[in-house]
Amino acid sequence: MKKYAIIVAGGTGKRMGESLPKQFLKLGGTPILIHTLQAFNIADPEIELIITLPKEEIQFWDELNVWHQNYITHKVVAGGETRFHSVKNALEHVDEGLVAIHDGVRPFVSPDIIYESFKLASEKQAVITAVKMKDSVRQLTEDGKSKNIDRSTLRMVQTPQTFTVDLLKSAYNTEFKNHFTDDASVVEAYGKDVSLIEGDYRNIKITTPEDLVIAEALLANK
Ligand SMILES: Nc1ccn([C@@H]2O[C@H](COP(=O)(O)OP(=O)(O)OP(=O)(O)O)[C@@H](O)[C@H]2O)c(=O)n1
Numbered sequence: 346m347k348k349y350a351i352i353v354a355g356g357t358g359k360r361m362g363e364s365l366p367k368q369f370l371k372l373g374g375t376p377i378l379i380h381t382l383q384a385f386n387i388a389d390p391e392i393e394l395i396i397t398l399p400k401e402e403i404q405f406w407d408e409l410n411v412w413h414q415n416y417i418t419h420k421v422v423a424g425g426e427t428r429f430h431s432v433k434n435a436l437e438h439v440d441e442g443l444v445a446i447h448d449g450v451r452p453f454v455s456p457d458i459i460y461e462s463f464k465l466a467s468e469k470q471a472v473i474t475a476v477k478m479k480d481s482v483r484q485l486t487e488d489g490k491s492k493n494i495d496r497s498t499l500r501m502v503q504t505p506q507t508f509t510v511d512l513l514k515s516a517y518n519t520e521f522k523n524h525f526t527d528d529a530s531v532v533e534a535y536g537k538d539v540s541l542i543e544g545d546y547r548n549i550k551i552t553t554p555e556d557l558v559i560a561e562a563l564l565a566n567k
Pocket residue numbers: 353354355356357358359360361368397398424425426427428429431432448449450550551552
């Protein structure tokens with residue numbers, strides 16, 4: 346069965362607060378996005394890789410690949426206004442089989458998770474990666490107070506999120522809604538349940554400046 350990975354890197358990284366989009370910031374001297382591309386290539390070189398990028402950064406990405414001698418074959422697609430729109434654009438370049446969607450800023454995804462995600466998606470159609478909460482959590486209430494939530498009923502969602510191509514294309518054939526923060530939410534709105542596999546606390550999404558410090562430490566201990 347054909348396998349694709351859409352690596353979404355079409356954002357500008359506002360919460361990181363750098364002028365350079367965070368996917369291009371260096372970890373151990375190499376851009377984050379190249380680490381992520383390598384993770385998929387090492388897990389399974391047969392996976393067809395598609396990267397979404399801000400349109401105005403495509404030439405810079407080409408230059409980065411030359412500079413860092415990155416020869417991993419991949420297709421580049423212009424991203425959209427939100428992550429949802431970027432995935433939607435990339436899905437036009439996918440025809441059949443299975444497709445994993447992965448954040449370009451999650452460079453520490455393991456080969457085991459990638460393998461498991463595709464394997465279970467071939468049986469269950471919709472599989473996402475998630476980890477248990479480590480902290481206590483509270484919900485803000487309308488009276489201005491807050492209440493404790495049983496954390497054993499909650500999961501923190503990661504990527505990859507892997508689906509049959511037919512299902513994901515059908516689910517994305519809709520208008521954007523604000524609660525579409527990941528692919529599972531789009532598939533669920535289409536009426537299909539998602540299955541969960543165990544994620545990895547190392548599979549962090551690099552979002553704010555302190556995540557870069559953690560990422561350097563994770564890289565040093567890889
Ligand atoms: N229009 C967009 C927005 C986001 N993404 C990608 O989706 C992933 C997860 O999004 P997030 O961490 O929120 O990235 P940004 O949108 O870049 O960050 P911010 O919200 O801080 O601006 C990132 O790899 C990001 O590049 C994308 O492909 N297209």
